[in-house]
Amino acid sequence: MFYKFAAVLATLLAIHVYRSGWAFFHHVLTVPNLPEGYFIGGDYRDHCVIIKDEKDNRLNHCEYMVFWDHLNEEDHVTNRFILPLCDSG
Known part of the structure; x- marks a missing residue:
């Protein structure tokens, strides 16, 4: 059994x-x-800029990304910047 x-x-x-x-x-x-970039509204090459630090590659350990929007008088976004918070690793 x-x-x-x-x-x-x-x-x-x-x-x-x-x-x-x-x-x-x-x-x-x-x-x-994985893709190099992704953007929900279409092709990322049209809307995004890939950040590369060619001199000393210190952007390898980024933990947070903060959007910094510039608005016009009607509160529409005119420019959007991304502030990466990185350490030297």
């Missing part, structure tokens, strides 16, 4: 590991190809 139960349990466990092994490999062990 115990051997039948152990055989069925081992078979079910092997099937589960076989079927979910690829999902674990592809979703946990591999890094997905």
